[in-house]
Amino acid sequence: MAHIMCTQKLWTALNHPRRPVGDVEHPLVKGTLLGDWAATVTPFKRRDLVVALNAQTYLTLVFPLTPRPRFRANFATALGQALDDHRIITKDVAVRECAEIEVARVEQLSDRELRSVLDIVEFMCGIEMEYHDDLRRVQWNLNQFPHRKDDPCVPSDALLALFGSVERVGASGSRTPRRPRGTRTPFAAR
Numbered sequence: 001m002a003h004i005m006c007t008q009k010l011w012t013a014l015n016h017p018r019r020p021v022g023d024v025e026h027p028l029v030k031g032t033l034l035g036d037w038a039a040t041v042t043p044f045k046r047r048d049l050v051v052a053l054n055a056q057t058y059l060t061l062v063f064p065l066t067p068r069p070r071f072r073a074n075f076a077t078a079l080g081q082a083l084d085d086h087r088i089i090t091k092d093v094a095v096r097e098c099a100e101i102e103v104a105r106v107e108q109l110s111d112r113e114l115r116s117v118l119d120i121v122e123f124m125c126g127i128e129m130e131y132h133d134d135l136r137r138v139q140w141n142l143n144q145f146p147h148r149k150d151d152p153c154v155p156s157d158a159l160l161a162l163f164g165s166v167e168r169v170g171a172s173g174s175r176t177p178r179r180p181r182g183t184r185t186p187f188a189a190r
Helices: 010-011 070-085 093-102 112-130 135-144 156-163
Strands: 005-007 037-044 047-054 060-064 103-107
Touching: 005 010, 010 037, 037 112, 047 070, 047 112, 060 070, 060 112, 060 135, 070 093, 070 135, 112 135
Parallel strands: 005 037, 005 103
Antiparallel strands: 037 047, 047 060
């Protein structure tokens, strides 16, 4: 069963949103790969954004905190967009991973190493937000940022390695991730 581990800021903002799940140790949604998430909330340009980090791949999601009752739905939407952007388009895979967010246990973040990485990602998100308003583009760019961890160290590469057995096909039959609309490579012709 996946956990959403919240910083104190997010825990307070969500008013301790424990969802009663009992003492279930086995996954409620079978066939998921991503697992646990760490998340924080931070103000950017007069709105509160959640920055979530997958503990296994460091896949980063960015989505609005408000409205608070839609926290899990916004989380699942951002995850679905990230999976789509990385061309992990097998519908049942995306549905299972997003469904896991709906039943994940919410608890406080206690892992210091994960908190440290989340702080770095939050800082990088602030920089990205200075240049882009589109959260999907910010999310994409953050997933190209390398971290100090096992190979692959780039979240996009780690996600693709994790879902390596899942069919990823682009519009022209390529197997490479696609950038969100409106983005281009740094050296694209102008």
